[in-house]
Amino acid sequence: MIGNNKLILAIIFLPIIEIYLFIEIGAILGSFLTISLTLLTAFLGVYLLKIGTFNNVRNLQKKILEGIRPDQEIVNGISNLISAVLLILPGILTDFLGALLLSRSIQTLLISYMPNMSKNSYNYSSGGHKKTIIDVEHKKSDD
Numbered sequence: 001m002i003g004n005n006k007l008i009l010a011i012i013f014l015p016i017i018e019i020y021l022f023i024e025i026g027a028i029l030g031s032f033l034t035i036s037l038t039l040l041t042a043f044l045g046v047y048l049l050k051i052g053t054f055n056n057v058r059n060l061q062k063k064i065l066e067g068i069r070p071d072q073e074i075v076n077g078i079s080n081l082i083s084a085v086l087l088i089l090p091g092i093l094t095d096f097l098g099a100l101l102l103s104r105s106i107q108t109l110l111i112s113y114m115p116n117m118s119k120n121s122y123n124y125s126s127g128g129h130k131k132t133i134i135d136v137e138h139k140k141s142d143d
Contacts, residue, residue: 018091025092034092041095045087048102052080071111079107 026034056077063070079101086098100106 014091014093017093021092038090038092038095041087041098042090045084045089045098048080048087049084052084053077056080072107075107075111075114079110 022034029037056073060070060073060077063073083098083101086094086101
């Protein structure tokens with residue numbers, strides 16, 4: 001129930017903060033430049049969503065085929081997806097947060113806060129190490 005209240009407050013206050021920032025930044029930079037920057041970040045978000053997704057999937061598959069746990073690739077993919085959505089949304093604050101999430105240092109910080117992502121690496125490949133197979137036949141003896 002507490003999470004729902006925070007979501008409702010975010011839905012209410014985010015547009016108010018964005019409108020305030022539009023007015024303040026627009027007064028400093030001018031309305032044309034403010035709108036142009038917002039449109040530019042929206043196009044950047046669409047580009048990141050389109051191209052970045054393919055690159056992240058390719059890197060993820062490469063790590064899995066190498067038998068390496070793809071922690072960094074998963075976090076990069078999630079961060080890029082959230083960044084793209086935030087950049088597509090019109091607003092100064094969402095654009096800033098989207099650009100901030102693109103930073104590798106922020107992504108590394110996120111990995112350090114995730115509980116199970118920093119454990120030892122596991123080998124997920126099928127050919128990483130050979131298993132010993134013992135073939136045994138059982139015969140019933142009549143004593």
